Amino acid sequence: MRFSQFFKLNRTQAFLDFVDIPLNTDIEVFLDPNAIKSLDSAWGNDLSSFLQSFFESVLKLIKNGDDKKAKKLLASLNEGNEFHLGYSSGKSRGHGFGNESADSVWDALTKSKAAKSGLLQDLEDTALLINGIGTDMISDAVCNILRRSLIKYTQDICNYYGIPLTPNIDSGPLWNPQTECWENQLVSLPMTKFGKVILVPKVLVRHRLSFQYDEYYRYYLIPEMQQEHLDKQSSLVETLKNGTQRVTKKALMDKYGKDKLAIVEQTILKPYILDEYREAKIESPSSPLSHEQFSDLENVEMPDLSSLLADLQSLATGRDTAEKYEEIVEKILTVLFYPSLCNPTKQHKIHGGRKRIDITYSNEAKGGFFYWLSMHYPCPQVFIECKNYGKEVANPEVDQLSGRFSPSRGQVGILICRSIENKKLLLKRCIDTAKDQRGYIIALDDSDILTLINDFIENNNSQDFPLLRKYWMQLVN
Incomplete structure (x- = not known):
């Protein structure tokens, strides 16, 4: 269980x-x-x-x-x-x-x-x-x-x-x-x-640690050892028929060993190699497990986003179903935005509890749209507001979300509502907010959620999100 x-x-x-x-x-x-x-x-x-x-x-x-x-x-x-x-x-x-x-x-x-x-x-x-x-x-x-x-x-x-x-x-x-x-x-x-x-x-x-002694030995230490023996023209150097010289990995392992003791002995002589290995691991950290890997590991089915989308589209608008709407949106976003956004907080309280944010995610993206965003705009957290309205979203809703931003928390949010009758007008309101340096807001409706899901499936769970990038460029250009 x-x-x-x-x-x-x-x-x-x-x-x-x-x-x-x-x-x-x-x-x-x-x-x-x-x-x-x-x-x-x-x-x-x-x-x-x-x-x-x-x-x-x-x-x-x-x-x-x-x-x-x-x-x-x-x-x-x-x-x-x-x-x-x-x-x-x-x-x-x-x-x-x-x-x-x-x-x-x-x-x-x-x-x-x-x-x-x-x-x-x-x-x-x-x-x-x-x-x-x-x-x-x-x-x-x-x-x-x-x-x-x-x-x-x-x-x-x-x-x-x-x-x-x-x-x-x-x-x-x-x-x-x-x-x-x-x-x-x-x-x-x-x-x-x-x-x-x-x-x-x-x-x-x-699935395993980033630091692996056999990887470090074979791909970092041994190439340096091979070059040393070639430079010294040691007895381990072999000359091939075409005149090319080489020192095999097997010959080095036979001479020096292939356990951790051998690694230590060689690293003491060449400590800069260990520094290079550490730096390489920092610069290229391993990726979190994907949905597919977890599915295989736990023997569970892949997430059914089509079922969630159907639940979303059939849900009535209004205050009575607002909590259900937020739950469905959160489920969809948790799948779509993993592993870029994580560590969610629901009804996140700020300003001593006087203001609340529907959903707050930590931005830990290492690639894709949210990583690009973090390189150019303050967004250690990304804020989500859900409006299960049957009416047009207007200035009060935009102002409500922008009021949640701060230099330390971040200045990027997504406003999600059921439908947007006048997208040009809402975009203009979001552009005005950005120009006034009150933060950046992307507005999405049910049809946009459908597009995000389809792009996600078609692009093999890519974190690029072309729709979000398109809306962002409209916002800042």
Whole structure:
């Protein structure tokens, strides 16, 4: 049974912001530190700083030889069963650092030349340079280090989807960057017959970590080693019949080895190669799992947007159905705009609760329309207002949405209504708002939603959204 089924959400993975975990086992996805670092939002920066502060504390203890405190820090990375990410095929059991042995992990870290030489900088470096540490262990460690933030995310998500929270639940160890210690609290969490659950944003998970030691060795270290041997004309150089010289990867691996110890030895000699690898991963972060990948992984059908569109078009206008209209629109947009827009907030309160925004998304786009938008206009968040009117949308509705903008929150919104009788007039109102430096508003109606869905399907879930780009250019030109 999945989380969504237990709480009767009537939604599959594509319509959810979080990983829809199975409650009695694990799903084979992992939290990737590099995916977290690629986030440009304040939320992403907070997550990255938590990870960095923990590992810096560990490295400081290695340098000072403080075994007792270090083992205590590592032992608290013993992953609980509440995240349900990983390789477990039966009951969730985790593979965190603490599950192995704080002693053995500490020994591996302290005795490693990678630590002594200063090569280790981040948690994911251990996947490249420390024997016995792999994808599942690092993912579980990340879950634990970010437990505080993920609990807050879980609470927000439960409020968003109307999922009941049980108070006074033991949080498990929470990392405190200020005191560099673990602490526990009583918190509110969703409870099932399988125990407490902490949810993870699906935009952060991957099939595997970005940092892979075999990839680093084969495609970064070995080419440099090959060139060195060619330059020195070593005994490993072979001359082919046509006169071309080469040094094979097999010959290098036979001579130097192909395990993490060999990688460390060569990286100590060429630390700039590791810097190049890190930079490459930062510049080209891996993509979040697609709808198709989640569908295959969870054995669920792809989202049925045509059914939602039919529900939208058959819905009566008016105040009585306004909440249903907002729900349908949110479901459609959550599918269409993933992974560009995520972490939704419904009825988001601003100005001390005096103003509300129907739906607010965080903009984490790494390509497509919303990424292009973020490069040219302030839009860390994108605001959605839904108007289930049977009348023409006019200045008050435009002014209402523009009043939600700010330099820090963002100045881009989408006004969605059932029909627009005079599109030229509404566009003129939006242009006036932009010219007055009160923000940028794209207005859409039911027919535009149909076009967005058709473009999305025809362009294989592309995030380019030609209709939005067309309307944007009309707005700013």
